[in-house]
Amino acid sequence: MIAAAPPRKAATPKTQKSSNPPKPQEPPAAVAPSRPPVVALPQEPRVAGEARIDKQSRLPPPAERAELEYKRGVLAQRQGHLDEAAGRYRGALEDYPEHAAARQTLAGLLIDAKRFDDAEELLRKGVELPPVRLASTLALARLKVERSQVPAALDLLLKHAASGERSAEYQGFAAALLNRVGRTAEAVERYQAATRLAPNEGRWWAGLGIALEAAGKAAEAREAYQKARALPGLPADLAQHIEQRMR
Numbered sequence: 001m002i003a004a005a006p007p008r009k010a011a012t013p014k015t016q017k018s019s020n021p022p023k024p025q026e027p028p029a030a031v032a033p034s035r036p037p038v039v040a041l042p043q044e045p046r047v048a049g050e051a052r053i054d055k056q057s058r059l060p061p062p063a064e065r066a067e068l069e070y071k072r073g074v075l076a077q078r079q080g081h082l083d084e085a086a087g088r089y090r091g092a093l094e095d096y097p098e099h100a101a102a103r104q105t106l107a108g109l110l111i112d113a114k115r116f117d118d119a120e121e122l123l124r125k126g127v128e129l130p131p132v133r134l135a136s137t138l139a140l141a142r143l144k145v146e147r148s149q150v151p152a153a154l155d156l157l158l159k160h161a162a163s164g165e166r167s168a169e170y171q172g173f174a175a176a177l178l179n180r181v182g183r184t185a186e187a188v189e190r191y192q193a194a195t196r197l198a199p200n201e202g203r204w205w206a207g208l209g210i211a212l213e214a215a216g217k218a219a220e221a222r223e224a225y226q227k228a229r230a231l232p233g234l235p236a237d238l239a240q241h242i243e244q245r246m247r
Contacts (some may be wrong), residue, residue, distance in 0.1 A: 066096030073102070082109060098131040107139055119143060127160065134163045138170060145177070153177060168198035172207060179211045181234040187211040202231035213245070222246065 050229075053160025073088030089106035092099050103126050110119035120143060126136025137160045144153035154177040157170065175190030191208035198204060209224035225242045228234060 008212060011245065053059060062096045063099070066092040066099045066102065069095065070099060070102045070105075073105070076160065077105075077109075087195075089129060097125070098129055100126075100135050102131045104135060104139060107143075111143065116143065116147060127156075130163075133160060134167055134170065136162060150177060150180060154181065166197065168204060169192045171197060172201075172204045175204075175207055175211065179207070179214060184211055184215040188215060200231055202228040202234040203238065205231065206234065206242060209242070209245070 015192065027059060068087050069092040073085045073092065076088060077085035086106060086109050089102045089109070092102040093106070097103075103122060107119045107122050110116075110122065120140060123136045123140035123143065126132045127140060129136070135188075141153040141156050144150070144156065155173070157164070157174045161174075164174070171190045171194035175187045175194060178184075178190060179187035181232065188211045191204055191211050194201070194204035195208060205228035206222050209221045209228060212218075212221035212224055222245075225246055228238070229242050229246070
């Protein structure tokens with residue numbers, strides 16, 4: 001981690017107590033940082049106004065330190081300083097390995113830089129931590145699919161099925177992979193679980209229709225397609241597939 005900036009000169013006499021340091025500027029909430037390709041860039045100086053730590057003040061808990069370091073990483077990434085951002089995210093994980101956003105964002109930077117083995121190692125460590133197991137498992141499984149390792153991705157999902165029992169995203173992803181390897185009956189069950197958890201998500205109804213059709217249940221597949229078509233936000237490729245099957 002980069003050392004804290006030196007304390008600023010006091011504008012009041014030495015006998016006067018210094019005021020509390022200002023809080024660092026936070027990035028806008030709910031704005032995901034972009035993920036351009038990682039390039040070697042020089043480190044930027046620390047942003048003016050960042051919090052300084054007095055020798056007599058107590059350090060914040062690990063989770064708070066990690067969150068502050070993560071937000072600094074987000075700022076660096078938005079400014080295009082990707083090496084600094086990666087360092088900040090790593091620093092956040094050193095303080096608090098359960099920081100899900102830092103792990104996921106760092107993995108994204110590594111994937112964009114085509115450092116797939118490093119990304120897999122980072123996500124594997126997340127799979128070992130219960131608080132971030134589900135997110136890390138999903139991300140690692142997707143990475144394996146991108147690397148044409150579908151059976152390994154499916155094995156990973158099924159190994160950690162307990163963490164995804166209440167996740168529609170997990171159920172839908174597992175269903176898609178099961179259908180892809182020809183295990184249609186299991187795929188139908190997983191898609192049905194996903195539609196129960198997220199009944200207004202058209203992707204899962206469309207996937208259920210595809211799995212039912214593969215299982216030879218045309219009438220039930222048509223019903224699932226109709227429900228998917230009636231819901232907003234359906235991806236264009238699925239919408240086109242449904243229109244073709246409903247003719």
